[in-house]
Amino acid sequence: MYLFISFLLLFVSLILILSSVWYLNNTISYMLDWEVFSMNSVSVSMTLYIDWMSLMFSGVVLIISSMVILYSNDYMMYDNYKLRFLFLVFLFVVSMMLMIYSLNMISILLGWDGLGLVSYCLVIYFQNSSSYSSGMLTILTNRVGDVFILIGIGWIFNFGSFHFLYYLEKSYDWLFYLSFLIVLASFTKSAQIPFSSWLPAAMAAPTPVSSLVHSSTLVTAGVYLLIRFGNLIISSSLLDYFFIISVLTMFMAGVGANFEFDLKKIVAFSTLSQLGLMMSVLFLGNFDLSFFHLLSHAFFKSLLFMCSGLIIHSMCDNQDIRYMGGVYTEKPYTCTCFLISNLSLCGLFFMSGFYSKDMIVEFFLYENVNFSKMLIYFLSISMTVCYTIRLMNYLLISGINNLTFRSLGEGFSSYISFIILVLFSIIFGSMYSWLVFESPLINFFPFYEKIFVLIFMFMGMFIYFMNNDLKFINLFSFLGKMWYLNYLGSIFFNLGFYKMSLSYKNLIDNSWGEYYISSYLSSLISFFSVKLNLLVFNNLKYYMLSFFLIMIYFYI
Secondary structure (H helix, E strand, O other): OOOHHHHHHHHEEEEEEHHHHHHHHOOEEEEEEEEEEOOOOEEEEEEEOOOOOHHHHHHHHHHHHHHHHHHHHHOOOOOOOHHHHHHHHHHHHHHHHHHHOOHHHHHHHHHHHHHHHHHHHHOOOOHHHHHHHHHHHHHHHHHHHHHHHHHHHHHHOOOOOOEEOOOOOOOOOOHHHHHHHHHHHHHHHHOOOOOHOOOHHHHHHHHHHHHHOOOOHHHHHHHHHHHOHHHHOOOOHHHHHHHHHHHHHHHHHHHHHHHEEEEHHHHHHHHHHHHHHHHHHHHHOOOOHHHHHHHHHHHHHHHHHHHHHHHHOOOHOOOOHHHOOHHHHHHHHHHHHHHHHHHHHOOOOOHHHHHHHHHHHHHHHHHHHHHHHHHHHHHHHHHHHHHHHHHHHHHHHOOOOOOOOOOOOOOOHHHHHHHHHHHHHHHHHHHHHHHHOOOOOOOOOHHHHHHHHHHHHHHHHHHHHOOOOOOOOOHHHHHHEEEEEEEEHHHHHHHHHHHHHHHHHHHHHHHHHHHHHHHHHHHHHHHHHHHHHHHHHHHHHHHHHHHHHHHHHHHO
């Protein structure tokens, strides 16, 4: 079943990518509109928009989904509910497809909400308290984004159509509020500050799910939505603030990855950092480069997660990188793929990540930004190299190798999936830039600016080797815990409500309220019932006593 669905998705994905190139070459796009019903001159319809961008993105999603399902054939081999897992992953892909091809707000919400719901089911797949709390944090944060989409639907409903395409070139005053709601919704899905805490928590899901969710589907839905709403967003007066938030997200994730010891969470922080990079160039106004990095990032990040999953499996399901030294001796093939994906993430020359990252940084240098923005931006890029070198150092060179008693083979399915993803991690960037951009994007700079990226890459390596493990003891609790976003986003609210309810209980239930409202009436009824009970069941004694008392009273 796994193999059949995997090869089916791979076949469909190749057709979609070839169709995308043909659509792009001939500048073709189709809009399919089916009116469900009409109410008060507003038509509620199901709309699909097919152009080169949607075809390309869906093709990439299906390639990665097919490789993830093929990889799961080995990874979930001994799971009792692996068929359920397959259906959940397939449902997740269907929700993403619905969102990619949607053009109006209603159908976007269907795919958007489907992603959130199925991701919750996948995060709590391993049923324990940790997975449950992570799943609740994930779905509740995503529900905030759903609420913003719903408010946007209610807002746009008053103006006659759910097709946001009709408003992209307009300049109404109310479009500012709609664009603001769309940006906030995309911030929740793409885990920008202050909604970042759910992304590392979602690592409680099985590794194939993490590979799919954190490379090309759930977290990229927000970026893709903003690319679709591009012309509407670009007119917003808040672009500078959104840009600062995305750059701070990139910086916060890069620093957090340097303090983390959980392998999957390091890769999750890496995803968060790259999402900040995509958002930053998007808010600078270049949607093509944002989309380019979205696709190239999907391949090497899914490969990185798959390699991490096999390494964790072979370490007796331990995720602490301090116990993973010398993995290359028993897993040379996996470590080679891991190394390739990491180097592509860093933007090593002529690999897939280099083409998109280098263009983004050079585009950023062209923009009129101040020195502080530029410093944080390039520091964030150097942090990427820093945590990558740290990860490879722990896994391949200097870690403690004491968990190699259980050696798990890669399996044939993993071999195939790794080969295809490694191929795309190396050649996709160059192929995309040759096929999609009409003329080569070449930026001309002075020599010192042209090698700026290279300088900061070496600076990241220098930071790591100069201060190994980055032991800033006084700052560890702040920098290593996502600037307390995890606390502020989850425990903070629970703790506040708990304290308020406890003080309410002490003030109302356990004080005068308890006595006069709860206990007083019942104790009064109890008192009279006891007296009545005595009168009813001991009537002869009372009557005789009352008779003697009356007789004595009258005679005296």
